[in-house]
Amino acid sequence: MAANPMSQFDVYRIGPEIKVGAFDISFTNASLFMIISTVSILLVFNFGSKRNSVLPNKIQLLAELSYTFVAKMISDTAGSKAKPYFAFIFSLFMFVLFCNMFGMIPYTFTVTSHIIVTFILAAFIFIGVTVIGFIKHGFGYLKLFVPSGVPAVLLPLIVVIEIISYLSRPISLSVRLFANMMAGHTMMKVFGGFVISLGLVGGWLPLSFSVALTGLEILVAFLQAYVFAILTCIYLNDALNLHH
Amino acid sequence: MIKKIYFQSIFFSFLFFNEAFAAESGGMPQLNPEFWISQIFWLILTFGTMYVVLSKFILPKISNNLESRKSQILENIEAAEKQREDSEVKLKEYDEVILKSKNEAKTMFNQTREKALKDITAKKEVLDQQIDDEVNKAEKEIEALRVSAPDKINKIAIETSSELLEKLIGSGVNSSSISAIVDDLSKRNGNKYYGN
Numbered sequence: 001m002a003a004n005p006m007s008q009f010d011v012y013r014i015g016p017e018i019k020v021g022a023f024d025i026s027f028t029n030a031s032l033f034m035i036i037s038t039v040s041i042l043l044v045f046n047f048g049s050k051r052n053s054v055l056p057n058k059i060q061l062l063a064e065l066s067y068t069f070v071a072k073m074i075s076d077t078a079g080s081k082a083k084p085y086f087a088f089i090f091s092l093f094m095f096v097l098f099c100n101m102f103g104m105i106p107y108t109f110t111v112t113s114h115i116i117v118t119f120i121l122a123a124f125i126f127i128g129v130t131v132i133g134f135i136k137h138g139f140g141y142l143k144l145f146v147p148s149g150v151p152a153v154l155l156p157l158i159v160v161i162e163i164i165s166y167l168s169r170p171i172s173l174s175v176r177l178f179a180n181m182m183a184g185h186t187m188m189k190v191f192g193g194f195v196i197s198l199g200l201v202g203g204w205l206p207l208s209f210s211v212a213l214t215g216l217e218i219l220v221a222f223l224q225a226y227v228f229a230i231l232t233c234i235y236l237n238d239a240l241n242l243h244h
Numbered sequence: 245m246i247k248k249i250y251f252q253s254i255f256f257s258f259l260f261f262n263e264a265f266a267a268e269s270g271g272m273p274q275l276n277p278e279f280w281i282s283q284i285f286w287l288i289l290t291f292g293t294m295y296v297v298l299s300k301f302i303l304p305k306i307s308n309n310l311e312s313r314k315s316q317i318l319e320n321i322e323a324a325e326k327q328r329e330d331s332e333v334k335l336k337e338y339d340e341v342i343l344k345s346k347n348e349a350k351t352m353f354n355q356t357r358e359k360a361l362k363d364i365t366a367k368k369e370v371l372d373q374q375i376d377d378e379v380n381k382a383e384k385e386i387e388a389l390r391v392s393a394p395d396k397i398n399k400i401a402i403e404t405s406s407e408l409l410e411k412l413i414g415s416g417v418n419s420s421s422i423s424a425i426v427d428d429l430s431k432r433n434g435n436k437y438y439g440n
Contacts, residue, residue: 031290
């Protein structure tokens with residue numbers, strides 16, 4: 001089992017099978033790590049917001065830096081109109097970041113390495129952004145597909161391309177995160193397997209790679225959470241401020 | 245270079261597990277829909293709970309903390325500025341007081357000096373007056389003495405000569421004739437004795 005690099009992505013039931021109607025909503029290792037991530041986020045930010053001293057302690061500084069980081073990211077990409085959606089983007093960023101980071105601990109499960117999780121998040125963002133766009137601009141939101149300054153001859157082609165690119169947003173958003181997580185973790189597992197199979201003599205090279213990859217993967221874990229959040233901001237920006 | 249290795253190894257790893265999974269059934273566990281509903285359910289539950297707690301309780305507190313700290317720092321800066329201004333004003337007042345007292349001391353010094361000088365000159369004048377008076381008095385006495393001196397000398401000369409003659413001759417001589425002679429002599433020798 002350990003030799004198979006994909007077995008780390010296996011979902012298995014913890015405890016009894018729970019069924020609601022035809023749906024199986026059993027508690028799994030994925031659910032466990034979702035709960036661990038959310039509870040850690042809530043604990044960190046709860047302790048980070050409890051006391052308000054002028055000179056913040058470490059956890060307060062962490063919470064406030066995260067807050068200002070996300071707030072700056074949103075105001076830079078989506079402007080001041082996106083302020084009501086701050087809490088959502090903040091939770092999204094933190095959820096993806098914590099899930100990615102918990103996945104970096106050996107023998108843990110990476111929630112975001114499952115396409116269904118990232119796809120649900122991306123689909124929710126896609127639907128939400130589209131609904132916001134139609135509420136804010138009515139049918140004028142469809143102007144998003146008609147860029148200004150394009151020759152009339154090219155217009156049918158451009159509109160089709162724009163519509164396809166718009167509709168592929170949830171797929172690209174979800175697949176990007178899922179594929180990055182899965183590939184990174186698989187690769188680390190593969191290198192780990194090399195260390196074992198090459199033994200004491202030749203195992204040092206893959207081991208050093210593994211060490212380097214761990215650093216890289218931590219970077220990727222942060223970067224993918226950031227990319228996920230910033231793309232959400234960009235989509236939101238399209239819906240809030242119709243530029244085309 | 246790390247990037248290159250990274251992508252190459254991704255490629256190879258895919259080859260690797262494709263081979264490995266050819267034998268087993270299933271392939272990627274991600275595409276096994278057995279637990280999809282469960283994952284969706286737990287995702288919505290956990291993420292939703294986290295979102296509600298964060299947006300309702302925690303994030304407003306953090307933003308409140310940040311705001312209050314900002315305003316507190318601004319207030320402190322303002323207070324410091326005000327105190328600095330106050331101290332500047334006080335410093336100015338202090339300088340003024342010092343300048344004023346310096347001037348006062350100067351004027352006092354000058355006044356006392358003038359007063360002392362005045363006293364000195366007044367006393368000097370009085371003294372000068374006294375000296376002048378005494379000098380005048382002395383001069384007057386001298387003048388009087390000078391005026392009276394020839395007469396007295398003449399008288400003494402007359403008396404002496406008459407007595408001398410009486411002793412020499414033995415009989416009295418008319419004093420009036422002697423005085424005539426003495427007057428004549430003194431007039432003749434007066435210039436010699438008095439330098440007139």
